[in-house]
Amino acid sequence: IATTSSCPAVHVTSDDLALIQYTGGTTGTPKGAMITHGNLVSAVAMFDAAIAATSGWRPGRERHIGVLPLFHIYALAGVLLRAVANGETIILRDRFEPEQTLEDIGRGGATFFFGVPTMFIALLEMPNIAEYDMSSLVYCVSGGAPLPGDVATRLAQSIGRPLVVGWGMTETCGAGTLSRSDEF
Template sequence: MTHPGEQFYPEGVHWDDPIARGTLPDLLSKAAEQYGARVAIEFRDRAISYTELEAMVETAAAAFLRAGYGKNNSVALFLGNSPDHPVNFFGALKAGARVVHLSPLDGERALSHKLTDSGARVLITSDLVTLMPMALKFLEKGLLDRLIVCEDDHWGDVGNPHTPIPAHPAIVTFKRFVEGASKPSQWPKVSVDDVALLQYTGGTTGLPKGAMLSHGNLTSAVSIYDTWSKPARAQRDVIERVICVLPLFHIFALTVILLRSLERGDLISLHQRFDVESVMRDIEVKRATAFPGVPTMWIAIASLPDLESRDLSSLVHCGSGGAPLPVEVARIFERKTNMKL
């Protein structure tokens, strides 16, 4: 039977198409097996293949298990956009733990509530000055038993300001934390119904509340996107280069960019922050094909004085979300580039 809503679907997509459910460790393992040496993430011009990413994740997972952060444990991530996020995100999940996303955009009160509410006693952060000082406050307040610090320069020195890592028995660098960790004879069994992520709400009606997202929730979201775009993807049959400036600690970038791109074997061009010329270089020089952004990013691009002479021809997918996009910005962009935003 045809569903009335199908008239608005892409050709070949049906309302009763099967939606796959699985676990996130399996999603990455299958991608590594299928895509191997293909580049999964590019960060600061450093390429990380699917095989390399899986190896990093397994090392992190083995270290989490060795430290006792497996089943029935919450692991908090207080990280920006760098490979440290997917490595620890998938590493904690492969160890059987659940992840707690903490936003660097939140204040101390909201973050302290999330840590207490989630039950997380271990936190992974970076030595960046935008992250480390707040993480140290959590330790001082007795909210943590262990603070694991990723060193940002590990991915290349770009002049970011760092906070010195104090000598403290509860603080360990990520490098030291994973040193010597060996894979178990068998990984913990993870179910599609296990909670994978505590993603906190904005707290507009009080304190933020943790949405309990299972492995099945997140993988089915990826499957829905995949089913919806399958006809268009079959016509292109290319490896997409997806610009990721949006924060991975938000659910949109996590599902639509990170998980979806890895499942499909695409390349994620990961940016630590939005810089209009860095994004334009990704488009013009590296020929990015997809750029999900927010209005402030599109305003910056539409405001470029030489936009009409810039080459955005590689872009196939560009979208704006998170807030209303001013109509005039969309019109300027479309008039100057002949592209639909």
């Protein structure tokens, strides 16, 4: 129940609609997926459980790189809502810029990076990637599209740990599966 001096109390249940998240799906035709408050809470809990099981997660202390579009369920559930729920920092950028991202990792001490394969490919194509310290990354997730195995291997070598690869869809409110890149 939420209330302020100018608004009456509103009772919200986990089954109440929180948002309509649009997805192009496989047809490209936009469809509105009805996402409840319970869906969002569950998505954050699932990400948290997977992260806790596969990393040295420090709740409340992580610094996320925020370059994914927040209108997409992957960024909404995996980055924004997770970070807010856990009191963590988001280094929010207008768009993905490979050099800026490397600086956010190296000098900014970013510890979590949720991205898509094209972002990781762009990082690996940076001619001076070896000049950046990427050791602060404790959790790196690829989603939104299939990640080529050679890209996963090269990036894991650069950051010193395997990536986590996810698959999901808007209708499942984020990740449906998560696995480490060294497990497939």
